[in-house]
Amino acid sequence: xxxxxxxxxxxxxxxxxxxxxxxxxxxxxxxxxxxxxxxxxxxxxxxxxxxxxxxxxxxxxxxxxxxxxxxxxxxxxxxxxxxxxxxxxxxxxxxxxxxxxxxxxxxxxxxxxxxxxxxxxxxxxxxxxxxxxxxxxxxxxxxxxxxxxxxxxxxxxxxxxxxxxxxxxxxxxxxxxxxxxxxxxxxxxxxxxxxxxxxxxxxxxxxxxxxxxxxxxxxxxxxxxxxxxxxxxxxxxxxxxxxxxxxxxxxxxxxxxxxxxxxxxxxxxxxxxxxxxxxxxxxxxxxxxxxxxxxxxxxxxxxxxxxxxxxxxxxxxxxxxxxxxxxxxxxxxxxxxxxxxxxxxxxxxxxxxxxxxxxxxxxxxxxxxxxxxxxxxxxxxxxxxxxxxxxxxxxxxxxxxxxxxxxxxxxxxxxxxxxxxxx
Amino acid sequence: xxxxxxxxxxxxxxxxxxxxxxxxxxxxxxxxxxxxxxxxxxxxxxxxxxxxxxxxxxxxxxxxxxxxxxxxxxxxxxxxxxxxxxxxxxxxxxxxxxxxxxxxxxxxxxxxxxxxxxxxxxxxxxxxxxxxxxxxxxxxxxxxxxxxxxxxxxxxxxxxxxxxxxxxxxxxxxxxxxxxxxxxxxxxxxxxxxxxxxxxxxxxxxxxxxxxxxxxxxxxxxxxxxxxxxxxxxxxxxxxxxxxxxxxxxxxxxxxxxxxxxxxxxxxxxxxxxxxxxxxxxxxxxxxxxxxxxxxxxxxxxxxxxxxxxxxxxxxxxxxxxxxxxxxxxxxxxxxxxxxxxxxxxxxxxxxxxxxxxxxxxxxxxxxxxxxxxxxxxxxxxxxxxxxxxxxxxxxxxxxxxxxxxxxxxxxxxxxxxxxxxxxxxxxxxxxxxxxxxxxxxxxxxxxxxxxxxxxxxxx
Numbered sequence: 001x002x003x004x005x006x007x008x009x010x011x012x013x014x015x016x017x018x019x020x021x022x023x024x025x026x027x028x029x030x031x032x033x034x035x036x037x038x039x040x041x042x043x044x045x046x047x048x049x050x051x052x053x054x055x056x057x058x059x060x061x062x063x064x065x066x067x068x069x070x071x072x073x074x075x076x077x078x079x080x081x082x083x084x085x086x087x088x089x090x091x092x093x094x095x096x097x098x099x100x101x102x103x104x105x106x107x108x109x110x111x112x113x114x115x116x117x118x119x120x121x122x123x124x125x126x127x128x129x130x131x132x133x134x135x136x137x138x139x140x141x142x143x144x145x146x147x148x149x150x151x152x153x154x155x156x157x158x159x160x161x162x163x164x165x166x167x168x169x170x171x172x173x174x175x176x177x178x179x180x181x182x183x184x185x186x187x188x189x190x191x192x193x194x195x196x197x198x199x200x201x202x203x204x205x206x207x208x209x210x211x212x213x214x215x216x217x218x219x220x221x222x223x224x225x226x227x228x229x230x231x232x233x234x235x236x237x238x239x240x241x242x243x244x245x246x247x248x249x250x251x252x253x254x255x256x257x258x259x260x261x262x263x264x265x266x267x268x269x270x271x272x273x274x275x276x277x278x279x280x281x282x283x284x285x286x287x288x289x290x291x292x293x294x295x296x297x298x299x300x301x302x303x304x305x306x307x308x309x310x311x312x313x314x315x316x317x318x319x320x321x322x323x324x325x326x327x328x329x330x331x332x333x334x335x336x337x338x339x340x341x342x343x344x345x346x347x348x349x350x351x352x353x354x355x356x357x358x359x360x361x362x363x364x365x366x367x368x369x370x371x372x373x374x375x376x377x378x379x380x381x382x383x384x385x386x387x388x389x390x391x392x393x394x395x396x397x398x399x400x401x402x403x404x405x406x407x408x409x410x411x412x413x414x415x416x417x418x419x420x421x422x423x
Numbered sequence: 424x425x426x427x428x429x430x431x432x433x434x435x436x437x438x439x440x441x442x443x444x445x446x447x448x449x450x451x452x453x454x455x456x457x458x459x460x461x462x463x464x465x466x467x468x469x470x471x472x473x474x475x476x477x478x479x480x481x482x483x484x485x486x487x488x489x490x491x492x493x494x495x496x497x498x499x500x501x502x503x504x505x506x507x508x509x510x511x512x513x514x515x516x517x518x519x520x521x522x523x524x525x526x527x528x529x530x531x532x533x534x535x536x537x538x539x540x541x542x543x544x545x546x547x548x549x550x551x552x553x554x555x556x557x558x559x560x561x562x563x564x565x566x567x568x569x570x571x572x573x574x575x576x577x578x579x580x581x582x583x584x585x586x587x588x589x590x591x592x593x594x595x596x597x598x599x600x601x602x603x604x605x606x607x608x609x610x611x612x613x614x615x616x617x618x619x620x621x622x623x624x625x626x627x628x629x630x631x632x633x634x635x636x637x638x639x640x641x642x643x644x645x646x647x648x649x650x651x652x653x654x655x656x657x658x659x660x661x662x663x664x665x666x667x668x669x670x671x672x673x674x675x676x677x678x679x680x681x682x683x684x685x686x687x688x689x690x691x692x693x694x695x696x697x698x699x700x701x702x703x704x705x706x707x708x709x710x711x712x713x714x715x716x717x718x719x720x721x722x723x724x725x726x727x728x729x730x731x732x733x734x735x736x737x738x739x740x741x742x743x744x745x746x747x748x749x750x751x752x753x754x755x756x757x758x759x760x761x762x763x764x765x766x767x768x769x770x771x772x773x774x775x776x777x778x779x780x781x782x783x784x785x786x787x788x789x790x791x792x793x794x795x796x797x798x799x800x801x802x803x804x805x806x807x808x809x810x811x812x813x814x815x816x817x818x819x820x821x822x823x824x825x826x827x828x829x830x831x832x833x834x835x836x837x838x839x840x841x842x843x844x845x846x847x848x849x850x851x852x853x854x855x856x857x858x859x860x861x862x863x864x865x866x867x868x869x870x871x872x873x874x875x876x877x878x879x880x881x882x883x
Binding site for chain 2: 012019020022023026027029030031032033034036037038040041043044047048051221222223225226228229230233234242243246247248249250252253254255256257258260261263264265269270271286289290293317318319343346347348349350353354358376377379380383384391394395398401402405409
């Protein structure tokens with residue numbers, strides 16, 4: 001205090017500007033924090049979409065394939081030399097290419113899957129033999145990348161995967177409308193493959209479906225039953241306390257530890273098959289149970305006691321009260337919790353790596369004991385692959401995964417809105 | 424006969440039992456004055472349950488242990504004929520046989536001994552299936568008939584059914600405990616085997632981690648070294664970076680959203696932030712490896728620093744983004760739980776909003792905030808996919824966040840993914856790391872819950 005007669009108000013007023021500035025700064029910090037988090041979200045999503053949207057279109061080369069009778073032996077259609085048909089057609093488009101290595105470079109523009117495609121066509125319809133048909137075969141992934149602009153033209157030839165000559169051929173193909181971009185159906189109908197242009201997510205999506213099916217079938221009844229017991233029947237004692245603490249702790253155990261449990265108990269002790277959706281679903285069940293139990297208990301708690309008392313009052317037994325009155329009222333909340341738990345399970349990767357669902361599997365699984373992989377693991381596998389074309393496929397697979405998650409969480413929100421009751 | 428067919432048959436028998444039980448209940452009432460104790464359905468359900476439960480229990484037990492027992496019997500001869508096999512070789516033979524039985528591997532030009540075992544396995548499997556069918560049938564019919572004979576009007580069927588249901592409910596609620604026990608036991612057993620080969624002291628305080636065991640004894644570094652310190656140092660560094668990102672941003676967002684933002688803004692921003700928590704971690708891993716790590720490396724290059732392309736900074740940064748919502752939504756809850764009267768009191772004394780927050784609200788909400796930070800830390804330590812995809816593989820004891828470090832979870836994944844022999848210390852080390860990871864996160868969780876509970880101010 002400077003002088004005797006400075007009043008309190010003066011002291012306050014003198015510091016006011018500084019305090020207001022501080023207030024403003026603090027507020028800006030808050031806004032900054034929110035903006036930064038939202039910015040992260042935007043960057044995350046835009047980088048995924050920006051990298052991935054091109055994967056939904058795929059370059060194909062239009063070839064006039066002559067199904068030569070000499071090459072296609074009717075008695076042995078499976079092992080005929082289909083690759084030669086493709087090569088002949090390519091050479092037909094570029095008659096000026098003669099050198100051996102030049103030809104090899106030319107043939108490399110077409111995916112190795114083209115031969116299988118022709119094989120399938122012939123086996124389906126043998127009457128094609130001897131005719132010339134216009135066929136769209138997938139271009140090699142490097143060609144696809146070049147067309148999509150991921151391989152720049154202006155870098156020195158040694159630093160790109162496409163030679164100058166191949167570039168010229170591609171330009172000629174484009175000019176003569178032989179190279180087009182079409183919707184990438186392979187991506188949705190094929191299993192995994194080492195060749196990016198032949199790989200698809202169907203196997204992984206089917207694997208995810210079977211895994212989630214096992215998870216749902218196991219975790220929903222067990223979770224609801226456990227919640228009903230803890231909320232409605234359990235006496236308050238040390239045992240139930242212990243169970244509760246356990247459930248809360250399990251909810252925070254790192255997911256990879258569940259993978260260790262699955263490996264040691266399900267695979268090594270009980271000898272269940274490796275890489276199977278059955279085991280994956282069991283591990284994920286243990287992981288999602290706490291979520292479902294906690295949500296179901298909250299939902300049971302929100303059913304007012306008057307409902308129970310009314311039912312008991314007219315002579316229903318405890319179990320009748322619960323199954324006839326409490327459970328139906330609590331069901332929307334339980335379903336919401338289950339869907340959220342399923343969404344978590346769908347995005348989970350780490351525990352599934354432990355139980356061998358990380359194998360390279362081409363076939364589309366047909367049941368819960370077939371070897372399979374799941375969508376997030378497929379993303380992990382593709383993210384590890386060196387080919388440039390897998391980057392866009394990884395991003396596209398992530399987009400599909402996120403779409404499923406948004407769908408599930410959206411359903412949960414809708415369900416909650418529609419059935420939420422205030423008593 | 425496939426065992427799955429037994430299930431269908433069992434369901435049929437149970438349905439029949441339900442009908443018969445109900446019928447008998449009706450028939451048992453002969454005089455008009457007599458009344459059934461329970462609704463007729465309960466008599467049916469009780470009969471059906473008595474048929475179904477014993478048989479299904481036997482079926483499940485068989486499913487769990489049949490492979491184990493059958494393999495044992497089938498391999499008996501093989502092992503008796505070749506006594507010199509090491510356990511690893513035995514495992515190899517067992518795997519061969521399993522693959523052949525499953526039809527994964529063709530049986531052409533196989534080891535004749537294994538071939539024999541496969542034959543044997545398939546033979547006794549057929550026998551065991553038949554035995555299973557008979558036993559299941561007996562286990563369904565005898566209890567079912569027994570309870571059927573007891574059905575009388577005064578028989579308390581409803582009470583019996585409810586008792587059975589309650590037992591089932593109790594069993595379901597113990598799954599959580601079984602899981603915990605399973606985790607502890609599975610991790611502990613393998614860890615004990617590990618510590619028999621590698622001393623506990625070396626593991627906890629060793630400064631060198633290189634789990635690669637050489638194949639020949641005379642090779643360099645043949646023993647492999649299992650010092651967990653660099654692995655944990657890496658884990659804590661990456662988690663520390665993550666917390667350094669997530670705590671300020673998460674806390675300030677929570678404060679802004681609960682104290683400053685209007686209702687509408689809050690209703691939009693809060694779910695958006697929670698999306699960050701719902702994005703699968705593999706997506707973050709991809710993002711870290713594809714976008715963030717190259718970005719940081721390029722920035723480092725322009726500033727003249729050498730940055731590893733698997734720098735701890737990139738992994739930590741992305742992990743920080745992931746745990747922002749963990750910090751913000753929990754902190755938001757505790758800040759909202761601080762009663763309005765405290766704010767009003769502070770405003771009444773002339774404090775500005777930020778002064779109120781700093782001097783009144785945060786101290787009041789501190790236990791909850793600390794709890795949320797601890798939970799976020801435990802989440803960061805246990806996080807796997809981001810570090811697997813964006814952090815390094817080789818253990819590196821360093822304090823420089825621009826270098827590549829490895830973490831516990833990365834080591835577990837690299838040690839256990841792919842083909843492994845189950846006895847080598849390399850595989851067992853993963854379980855020892857898992858044990859440490861479990862204990863660390865468990866302690867963090869327990870402390871977090873304790874802090875929240877113990878220091879929560881009650882305003883009533």
